[in-house]
Amino acid sequence: MTLTHLSEWTSFGGTLSVYEHESVITRTPMTFAVYTPKGEGPFPVLWYLSGLTCTWANVMEKAGLQRMAAELGLMIIAPDTSPRGDEVPNDTSYDLGQGAGFYLSATQAPWAEHYHMDRYITEELTQIIADNFQSDMSRQGITGHSMGGHGAITLHLKNPEQFKSCSAFSPITSPSRVPWGQKAFTAYLGKDETIWKAYDASALVKSGHTSSAHILIDTGTADNFREEQLKPELFVQACEASEQKLTSRLQDGYDHSYYFVASFIEDHLRWHAEALG
Numbered sequence: 001m002t003l004t005h006l007s008e009w010t011s012f013g014g015t016l017s018v019y020e021h022e023s024v025i026t027r028t029p030m031t032f033a034v035y036t037p038k039g040e041g042p043f044p045v046l047w048y049l050s051g052l053t054c055t056w057a058n059v060m061e062k063a064g065l066q067r068m069a070a071e072l073g074l075m076i077i078a079p080d081t082s083p084r085g086d087e088v089p090n091d092t093s094y095d096l097g098q099g100a101g102f103y104l105s106a107t108q109a110p111w112a113e114h115y116h117m118d119r120y121i122t123e124e125l126t127q128i129i130a131d132n133f134q135s136d137m138s139r140q141g142i143t144g145h146s147m148g149g150h151g152a153i154t155l156h157l158k159n160p161e162q163f164k165s166c167s168a169f170s171p172i173t174s175p176s177r178v179p180w181g182q183k184a185f186t187a188y189l190g191k192d193e194t195i196w197k198a199y200d201a202s203a204l205v206k207s208g209h210t211s212s213a214h215i216l217i218d219t220g221t222a223d224n225f226r227e228e229q230l231k232p233e234l235f236v237q238a239c240e241a242s243e244q245k246l247t248s249r250l251q252d253g254y255d256h257s258y259y260f261v262a263s264f265i266e267d268h269l270r271w272h273a274e275a276l277g
């Protein structure tokens with residue numbers, strides 16, 4: 001496996017690097033970013049999964065997380081949100097296809113050939129990070145925004161030994177019950193809704209997929225997707241019923257944008273740094 005180094009910047013004494021490689025799992029070139037703080041390492045690792053329409057760049061350019069990552073000594077990994085390329089199936093809408101991989105393994109044509117973002121992250125990219133960076137893979141946490149919040153919670157609940165800490169910004173908490181998720185799951189997984197439950201954070205918790213972690217969620221009260229697509233209250237109810245430790249906060253006046261993410265990224269990075277020790 002060859003890693004092609006595309007870009008590098010110094011930021012808060014650390015290094016932000018962008019790489020491309022040929023993925024065995026998505027069967028496409030994949031791009032990802034790594035922020036490595038200054039110093040010797042190995043560093044605990046925080047994965048950041050982005051939302052609809054995003055690449056690695058949105059969080060690295062807009063969240064301002066490098067300052068806190070440098071201070072806390074956290075390595076940040078930002079994968080892309082889907083496979084991409086002329087050969088990769090796409091859709092004209094922003095919430096399906098390229099930029100909208102939903103962190104699952106598609107089973108339906110034409111998506112099944114390339115769309116396997118969950119396994120890409122938990123298997124292939126994890127191995128790449130372990131083999132090529134000053135990472136302490138015994139201390140990994142995961143966070144994300146919106147579709148990436150759904151990805152962070154579901155990947156944590158299904159892999160609690162790998163991702164020991166978990167948080168999310170404005171996550172889609174029950175994709176099976178909201179239009180973004182219903183559209184994507186029908187396309188990627190087919191019409192059998194019982195299969196969807198494996199990718200639904202609230203359904204997972206309800207069915208006993210809890211973890212010993214204390215999950216942190218922030219959602220803005222002025223988020224125009226909150227009532228129709230995010231529904232944080234569904235995850236709160238599921239966690240209460242299953243005794244999953246959760247702090248779910250509604251942040252007054254904040255919307256769905258990176259102005260919101262940037263406002264609370266310090267809290268989340270500190271949450272992970274403390275949990276990972």
Ligand SMILES: N[C@@H](CCC(=O)N[C@@H](CS)C(=O)NCC(=O)O)C(=O)O
Nearest residue numbers: 051052053054058094146147257258
């Ligand atoms: N208004 C967006 C909807 C998608 C959206 O809001 N994406 C969020 C994640 S779900 C995002 O982070 N967008 C990129 C950004 O704000 O930098 C569009 O139509 O493209």
